[in-house]
Amino acid sequence: MAKQPAAIVGVGQTHHRAKREDVSMAGLCREAIDRALADANVSLDDIDAIVVGKAPDLFEGVMMPELFLAESLGAAGKPLLRVHTAGSVGGSTAIVAASLVQAGVHKRVLTVAYEKQSESNAMWALSVPVPFNMPVHAGAGGYFAPHVRSYIRRSGAPTHVGAIVAAKDRQNALKNPYAHLRNPDTTVESVLASQVLWDPIRYDETCPSSDGACAMVIVDEDTAAASPNPAWIHGTVMRSEATTAAERDQVNPQAGRDAAAYLWKQAGITDPLAEIDAAEIYVPFSWFEPMWLENLGFTAEGEGWKLTESGGTAMDGRLPVNCSGGVLSSNPIGASGMLRFGEAALQVRGAAGEHQVDGARKALGHAYGGGSQFFAMWLVGADKPSN
């Protein structure tokens, strides 16, 4: 049996900040949920099932937080699923929610993802020394910096390309009222002048640590008929791969390439660069924009930086990337993937406000997690899919 059509009719997010000390974890989730429900013009009573995601439990020190959150999320008497795939979890969570509708199991599914990073310290949580091993690990930045160096060497990219990405995304964030970082003075020069944290990654090329949540209402075709601007799901994909296989390509991972190829195939896309109007790509460190442009097939291998350097990924470029400001401007880790998916939906619904790309009809939402080990992507469109 073919998949049932499914659409996003509500998107909500919090005002992301370094510390949201005014709300509990439940309150943070509800801020996003209530906005998504209002956007969808439905109430919690209309929802059939709830799918929640967040990154590792060690980040807040709450094991299985879905247990204590259930009632606040409105899940009493309904199915509640929790999803976890590290940093890509926000995307995976949305895909699981979408699949419940596409499979015909439920008609109206609420999905929410969150992180309250201020309750702990993610750098610590990701660097707990393991006995017998060399304690050289240094958080996510320490993990990814060597692979960024590899990319620069392999592609021959000029060293300022990362700064171009960071300056662009921080300027884009000024158009997004929910964004965490709001630094109007960020320029390529100021990024290049910022401290090198994990050489070759500079401070301003790094995502912030944020508290925040994102929620979406995903519905079936009949329910979507009541929406003035549903974002139709044209394809979803998840792929994973071994973190430590010999000769694993850490710059251009196989799982990401395979996932993208399958996504484009589902949606009948043959030339992603020409056919996609906006992309929200998971870029926690600036260099991952050109790296993922290649991995996703928007450019040939080794050419991603050229699109970035030419301004092709700016708001007015050929492929606007991260018009919301992206992960570089707001990073509530568990929610960051769902924000990418939700922002893609907002673009094709014409509801992105000041950071709207004019006439966007097809948009990509992308997330990755672990040591570039998990990938989750969806393609959404303003038109109902024909396939």
Next chain:
Amino acid sequence: MSRTLSAPVTVAFDYTRSTGPVLGRFLTGLREKRVVGVRTSEGRVVVPPPEFDPVTHQQVDDFVEVADTGTVTSWTWVPEPVEGQPLDRPFAFALVTLDGADAPMVHALDVSSPDQVRTGMRVRVRWAEERVGAITDVACFEPAEDAPTGSAIELGDLGANPVTGVVTPVELDYQYAASPEESAFYRAIAEGRIIGQRCPACGKVYVPPRSACPADGTPTTDEVELSHTGTVTTFCIVNVPFLGQRITPPYVSAYVLLDGADIAFLHLILDIPAEEVRMGMRVKAVWKPREEWGTTIENISHFSPTGEPDADYDTYKHHL
């Protein structure tokens, strides 16, 4: 000798919790020796208050104050308390419905034997001497057979400085067990040798050895003795200090591909200024004095440049 090596690991952090306005009011009340509950849309008084109404899903706002006396509705005996529990001697965990409330809360009841507990018994809050706005402000419950029955009243002013957050220290003690293959690796390290294992299916040499090849799942069995020299494939310079860090920054964290191995592992590069470390640089293991050795990769203090010409990019580019 045990087949595998193991070592204790403690993961501990003082987590903070933003309480939000509802739980914040409950905790502020405890600090003032007052028990704050909420009346739900169905008219039930619940303590501690849920943040959102179970029926309307709206944030609750009809706060009430209930008595600090109540009735045991169920209980269980704790003969051997563990660290972190409310009392350090045998006690009961009890469900207590406070006077004025319609639903019970759980807490410790301080009695010396299970004979002294019964469902229906009257109890009272024993307040902590020093109260900070936390659930531990209720030290426990104690028997109060003659306590008059109280009732719920509307919540008055709780005073200045409402509680907005609490600190909840969490500590987990693990016994970390290395796999048999890793254990063999670390035992070899304790003898000054570096061993890997070759996958019989794909032929790749893994160091440290895995139980199974990550690429094809085949158990790795063929042991390979590896050279103590290798090539830096890629690296980063860690300049950022962080909680729990064991090496003082700046330091070079590098992937070292040992000669004869097919996967690089992370180690430290020293004896050269950080800014002079290069991809392709040839390095050798520098061992600590033998009397300091244990079953740990830290027997290798660091890797140091050999002085050989850098490896050609083509020899390691497929390891990036």
